[in-house]
Amino acid sequence: MRRFLDFNTFFTNKFKAKVAKLSLNSGASCPNRDGTLSKGGCIFCSERGSGDFTSDYKDIDKQIYEQKNLLSKKWKAKYYIAYFQSFTNTYGDINKLRDLYNYVVSKEDIVGLSLATRADCLDDKVMEMLLELNKKTFLFLELGMQSVNENTIKFINRGYSHETFDENIKILKKNKIKFLTHLIFGLPCEDKGDILKSVNYIKDIHPFGVKFHCLYIQTDSPLYAYYKNKPFRLLSKDEYVNLVCDAIEILPKDIVIHRLTGDADKKKLIAPLWAADKLSVISSIDKELKNRGLDLVV
Numbered sequence: 001m002r003r004f005l006d007f008n009t010f011f012t013n014k015f016k017a018k019v020a021k022l023s024l025n026s027g028a029s030c031p032n033r034d035g036t037l038s039k040g041g042c043i044f045c046s047e048r049g050s051g052d053f054t055s056d057y058k059d060i061d062k063q064i065y066e067q068k069n070l071l072s073k074k075w076k077a078k079y080y081i082a083y084f085q086s087f088t089n090t091y092g093d094i095n096k097l098r099d100l101y102n103y104v105v106s107k108e109d110i111v112g113l114s115l116a117t118r119a120d121c122l123d124d125k126v127m128e129m130l131l132e133l134n135k136k137t138f139l140f141l142e143l144g145m146q147s148v149n150e151n152t153i154k155f156i157n158r159g160y161s162h163e164t165f166d167e168n169i170k171i172l173k174k175n176k177i178k179f180l181t182h183l184i185f186g187l188p189c190e191d192k193g194d195i196l197k198s199v200n201y202i203k204d205i206h207p208f209g210v211k212f213h214c215l216y217i218q219t220d221s222p223l224y225a226y227y228k229n230k231p232f233r234l235l236s237k238d239e240y241v242n243l244v245c246d247a248i249e250i251l252p253k254d255i256v257i258h259r260l261t262g263d264a265d266k267k268k269l270i271a272p273l274w275a276a277d278k279l280s281v282i283s284s285i286d287k288e289l290k291n292r293g294l295d296l297v298v
């Protein structure tokens with residue numbers, strides 16, 4: 001039986017203890033939101049810069065304290081990954097960000113740092129910072145690739161080409177900076193062939209990890225206005241489950257699967273409504289993997 005790595009298994013094996021993520025906010029903006037590239041941002045981007053469950057921006061010690069308190073109700077973690085999820089965490093005042101990240105990783109129980117960013121926001125100064133952090137902690141970037149198809153990239157208003165993505169991840173690989181890629185299934189301009197083209201690209205570049213998302217419509221994203229004017233068909237739960245299982249079958253088994261489905265904000269979710277029940281989606285994926293003779297390591 002083939003087996004696959006999930007976040008918990010990978011980090012528990014690596015640090016021999018439970019590791020949890022602290023969702024923190026660096027206060028960074030995004031060039032695709034502040035008018036540098038566009039003001040609207042990626043078409044699915046929410047008010048909080050695609051970080052709907054991150055802390056409010058305030059004193060970092062306070063954020064850490066509050067996140068640990070919140071997590072302690074669910075898990076008893078020994079170690080933490082500092083996860084800067086919303087907006088573009090390698091954009092803006094790099095000296096300030098460098099100080100912030102160095103401060104966070106100096107804490108004894110914070111064993112890793114995860115920075116959500118864009119592949120076009122990795123200039124020399126940023127790379128210098130990443131190389132420095134990479135020596136100090138378990139660093140990995142999260143890159144919102146979503147698709148390799150140029151028509152889709154234009155539709156989602158990502159703001160840079162696949163060529164740029166490809167060039168810059170080669171620099172990350174050369175410098176041994178780990179990254180994971182986000183993929184969205186169900187974009188209106190994509191069929192199964194387009195989706196699997198993106199999955200096969202991930203197979204070839206072999207990142208540290210991957211996150212799968214289904215496309216959903218929230219009231220606070222530009223996609224909502226588009227959907228109201230031009231409604232399109234969204235994936236059914238079964239279709240999504242099957243696509244995720246197809247992707248897992250294609251990808252090398254040492255790629256860490258950090259997420260099997262996205263975290264829709266239930267209060268803002270318009271469609272598909274099944275996306276609100278994350279546990280049911282995960283359980284259907286587990287069931288389908290078992291049907292196919294593939295199992296997640298849990």
Ligand code: SF4
Pocket residue numbers: 030031032033040041042044045046049050086087088118144158
């Ligand atoms: S790169 Fe991220 S923060 Fe910026 S617009 Fe796109 S989804 Fe939003």
